[in-house]
Amino acid sequence: MFSLRAKLHACLICLALVTPAGAVELPDPLTLDDFIQFEPAQVKLGQLLFYDKILSGNRNIECATCHHQKFNGADGVSLGIGEGGAGLGEERTGGDGADRILERVPRNAPGLWNLGHKDVRFMFHDGRVEVSDDFGNGFRTPAWIFLPKGLNSLLAAQALFPMASEIEMAGQPGENPIGGAAYEGAHYVWPLVVERIRGIDAYVRMFVEAFDTVEDASDITIVEIANAIAAFEGTEYRNFDSPFDKYLEGDETALDDAQLRGMTLFYGKAGCSSCHSGPLMSDQSFRALALPPFGPGRTLLNDPIARDVGRMAVSDAPEDAYRFRVPFLRNVALTPPYGHNGAMPTLEAMVRHHFQPRESNAGWSGGMAILPPVAWLASGDFALRENKIENDRILSRIDIGLPHATDDEISDLVAFLNALTGETALKRPLGRPETVPSGLPVD
CATH class of the missing domain: 1.10.760.10 (Cytochrome c-like domain)
Structure with a gap:
């Protein structure tokens, strides 16, 4: 039979x-063998960074605002409201006063499911971050030769760019140093983000614990920050x-x-x-x-x-x-x-x-x-x-x-x-933290 x-x-x-x-x-x-395996300490650190507004120029938006657990790794709207807005999903507003948004995010926020799979080759709707040996750093990105080496995955390469987008996280020139740097190029933003993280003792202790290459604050670079975020995304949204x-x-x-x-x-x-x-x-x-x-x-x-x-x-x-x-x-x-x-x-x-x-x-x-x-x-x-x-x-x-x-x-x-919805998809391992080391409010 x-x-x-x-x-x-x-x-x-x-x-x-x-x-x-x-x-x-x-x-x-x-x-599980099909997925990149990440260190648990890096996953936990990445969770906190993912939900921390400290990565944004005006300290008013986090990665999770557009990729939230409440919306299963997305934001529930067609075109999101980035830096300058307030709230989540359909309830998010465009802000007010001089800091209000100038335009919507031009594309839909994609979900994060299974992006830690070893065969993922492209990120973003247009594939502008992709696996490539063209520049000696493993990836082809808008940063070209300025992308740092040592990134653990395509997810880590992708994580670098929303924080360097004036609309998404950086803010506008004149509002803060990160917004001004974003106008010049993503690689000018990353050292400013690193300095913020180095100044938070709780983060420094966690980086020392999570990365063998980090012994004190001066060893933290944008590579470790991106690798930790990738570890969280690649583990938290793995589901089959x-x-x-x-x-x-x-x-x-x-x-x-x-x-x-x-x-x-x-x-x-x-x-x-x-x-x-x-x-x-x-x-x-x-x-x-x-x-x-x-x-x-x-x-x-x-x-x-x-x-x-x-x-x-x-x-x-x-x-x-x-x-x-x-x-x-x-x-x-x-x-x-x-x-x-x-x-x-x-x-x-x-x-x-x-x-x-x-x-x-x-x-x-x-x-x-x-x-x-x-x-x-x-x-x-x-x-x-x-x-x-x-x-x-x-x-x-x-x-x-x-x-x-x-x-x-x-x-x-x-x-x-x-029928492609996972039975445990709504039960994420770590979810949303109540607090983050910067002390900023969590969306």
């Missing part, structure tokens, strides 16, 4: 012969005990009928696995989906239009215009809204968009965006959406083509995506 899983594999192989997208077999189960994971491990009863039908579609007729393949459920390529544009955009130098051209800004290749990184899918149901700009509020809306991107783009309205209200930005929030010429450019770059899907099939696909 063939097992249910064996029959499904046989079915998928048959589908591969007739599906243009090319069906693939189910991925191997994830194991979903019904789908259990199914991959041989439990044939782990998925219900709708989830099984959705899985068969995902890896077969629907063609989803042509991009969302492998153990991380992403081939880590960059695809143009024609999501409707809105928000401030991520403007290129000398570009007269406040838009977001995606991967092209990194690669300088015209064919990469409006392409964004294919996201990982485990625990995807826990981190709405979806897309590089959070245009789609629900999983169903995002799935439907994949099958009919032109129609979805045309039918999209600003009410679908989850944006904390900021009165002085309201007039510009959807100016990009109203730029028909730019939207037509976006529509001309669609590079996915999935077959027609019925309402029932979309429902089954959504059911399968919900």
